[in-house]
Amino acid sequence: MKMKFTKMHGCGNDYVYVDCMDRMLPNPGKISEFVSRRRFGIGSDGLICICPSDKADFRMRMFNADASEGKMCGNGSRCIAKYVYDKGLTRKDTITLETLGGIKTIHMTVEQGKVVLAEVDMGQAVVRTADVPMDWPEETCVDQPVVFAGPDGKGFTVRGTAVSMGNPHFVTFVEDVETAPVEAVGRIIETSPVFPERTNVEFVQIVDENHVKFRVWERGSGETWACGTGACAVGYTCVTLGKAGKRGEFLKVEAKGGMLQVRTGEGDAMTLKGPATTVYEGEIELPEELLEESLK
Numbered sequence: 001m002k003m004k005f006t007k008m009h010g011c012g013n014d015y016v017y018v019d020c021m022d023r024m025l026p027n028p029g030k031i032s033e034f035v036s037r038r039r040f041g042i043g044s045d046g047l048i049c050i051c052p053s054d055k056a057d058f059r060m061r062m063f064n065a066d067a068s069e070g071k072m073c074g075n076g077s078r079c080i081a082k083y084v085y086d087k088g089l090t091r092k093d094t095i096t097l098e099t100l101g102g103i104k105t106i107h108m109t110v111e112q113g114k115v116v117l118a119e120v121d122m123g124q125a126v127v128r129t130a131d132v133p134m135d136w137p138e139e140t141c142v143d144q145p146v147v148f149a150g151p152d153g154k155g156f157t158v159r160g161t162a163v164s165m166g167n168p169h170f171v172t173f174v175e176d177v178e179t180a181p182v183e184a185v186g187r188i189i190e191t192s193p194v195f196p197e198r199t200n201v202e203f204v205q206i207v208d209e210n211h212v213k214f215r216v217w218e219r220g221s222g223e224t225w226a227c228g229t230g231a232c233a234v235g236y237t238c239v240t241l242g243k244a245g246k247r248g249e250f251l252k253v254e255a256k257g258g259m260l261q262v263r264t265g266e267g268d269a270m271t272l273k274g275p276a277t278t279v280y281e282g283e284i285e286l287p288e289e290l291l292e293e294s295l296k
């Protein structure tokens, strides 16, 4: 089967986008794993399917590079807005998007007929550990020392905050993101039994009161160059702990691949703003085995 796709990214968080308005892909998780391979595939952080919805204008299904399905994707939502507007699937410059993490509203900035910037109402940041989910004795884990098991079996402590943005995040502060042990520590935290559904992990450096930098280890995809839900978890944590930013104002949250802006509003309602970029369109032949597996 040949699959048409569009390669898009938000601050370097790149996905393969497929129009599934008429028909959902068979075995999308496996296709995500296949196309995501950096050297043997198209190369991406995962696969995003644009589907019809009976609750919103469109529906997003997003798959990580390891085939697992994600509940919400901030950068993906912005790119979907660009996709549907630029391709004429909608004429509205504000759309609603159904995700496994709830219905999100996206406002677009259009220049010369194309979307250049999109702002997403990301919903509420939630710190109840039962909702993250996190296996933790307290109702919340805000700036708490958490013990994880190292590869040698010995425990080590990371101070952090567990936040759900529809998907789980663990936010920790570091002196310098360049030298932060993103892969070594990120992988351990991602797969620790402390997070029964695994977690995304953000390493944050304060630059000044209006600007922070972060690197992210994503559940199911490894280190990515940006993460929209992660940026919101970072923005929320910075404002709540008084480390940077002000409630009701945008904070610059800089990812490895570019600048995102995050606002923590009334009732912890989060807003994410940033660019969305189309790289190229293509067509790929999918091996029959991939598709056959879906019939089992």
Ligand SMILES: N[C@H](CCC[C@H](N)C(=O)O)C(=O)O
Residues within 6 Å of the ligand: 013, 064, 069, 070, 071, 072, 073, 074, 075, 076, 167, 168, 200, 218, 219, 220, 221, 224, 226, 227, 228, 229, 230
């Ligand atoms: N990159 C995405 C999040 C992917 C989430 C995924 N890694 C998971 O929670 O399983 C974002 O922009 O929000």
